[in-house]
Amino acid sequence: MIGRLNHVAIAVPDLTAAADQYRKTLGAQVGAPQDEPDHGVTVIFIELPNTKIELLYPLGDASPIRGFLDKNPAGGIHHICYEVDDILAARDHLLASGARVLGTGAPKIGAHGKPVLFLHPKDFNGCLVELEQV
Amino acid sequence: MIGRLNHVAIAVPDLTAAADQYRKTLGAQVGAPQDEPDHGVTVIFIELPNTKIELLYPLGDASPIRGFLDKNPAGGIHHICYEVDDILAARDHLLASGARVLGTGAPKIGAHGKPVLFLHPKDFNGCLVELEQV
Numbered sequence: 277m278i279g280r281l282n283h284v285a286i287a288v289p290d291l292t293a294a295a296d297q298y299r300k301t302l303g304a305q306v307g308a309p310q311d312e313p314d315h316g317v318t319v320i321f322i323e324l325p326n327t328k329i330e331l332l333y334p335l336g337d338a339s340p341i342r343g344f345l346d347k348n349p350a351g352g353i354h355h356i357c358y359e360v361d362d363i364l365a366a367r368d369h370l371l372a373s374g375a376r377v378l379g380t381g382a383p384k385i386g387a388h389g390k391p392v393l394f395l396h397p398k399d400f401n402g403c404l405v406e407l408e409q410v
Numbered sequence: 411m412i413g414r415l416n417h418v419a420i421a422v423p424d425l426t427a428a429a430d431q432y433r434k435t436l437g438a439q440v441g442a443p444q445d446e447p448d449h450g451v452t453v454i455f456i457e458l459p460n461t462k463i464e465l466l467y468p469l470g471d472a473s474p475i476r477g478f479l480d481k482n483p484a485g486g487i488h489h490i491c492y493e494v495d496d497i498l499a500a501r502d503h504l505l506a507s508g509a510r511v512l513g514t515g516a517p518k519i520g521a522h523g524k525p526v527l528f529l530h531p532k533d534f535n536g537c538l539v540e541l542e543q544v
């Protein structure tokens with residue numbers, strides 16, 4: 277069911293410093309910051325040859341990653357995203373397997389403009405898992 | 411400097427259950443458990459089309475991931491691994507940039523039989539970063 281690893285998302289306490297570090301210290305290809313007000317984050321994509329790293333920084337007072345950074349002030353890996361061909365079929369298969377889908381269970385349009393769902397970390401080895409239909 | 415994302419390593423509290431979940435619930439290609447006594451872990455590799463997930467479970471009393479699971483009983487993402495062409499050149503560049511390399515600074519032979527180094531999470535947005543020479 278799952279396909280490629282679309283990205284690893286890292287919540288960071290200082291977006292400029294993290295982007296500079298990936299660009300200069302790690303020598304990676306780092307994009308420009310993009311505000312995603314619908315998701316309460318500013319993101320920077322780092323393009324690796326086979327996948328992406330997504331740096332996340334809170335945008336607005338209701339940012340869903342504010343609490344994560346409060347608990348992890350140095351930052352940390354926030355979620356991993358797997359690609360699926362059919363997000364509704366994936367959701368129904370997961371629900372039938374007893375896994376919990378966060379929110380209403382209806383896919384939202386994610387930061388890449390594609391339908392996404394998040395799965396409950398307690399059901400997936402403590403990892404917040406995003407599924408993205410590609 | 412960094413190239414492909416070689417793998418995302420997830421520490422899990424129940425290796426059989428996690429492997430079953432990736433195989434049956436997520437429909438991924440899951441390998442057989444491999445004991446790595448030199449590293450204090452039993453690993454299972456999950457082959458995605460573009461990278462790998464490495465499930466980690468403690469092996470032996472001195473396993474380096476025992477403490478992580480004590481702190482995170484449900485499991486969690488333990489580290490991410492980037493590939494580099496020349497691990498000594500990468501190390502020297504990182505040290506010159508002020509980043510800390512864990513241990514003696516000499517590469518060890520990792521679970522894939524290749525030289526690896528780990529970087530201090532506090533220097534990399536709370537993420538434990540492994541570099542592997544490929």
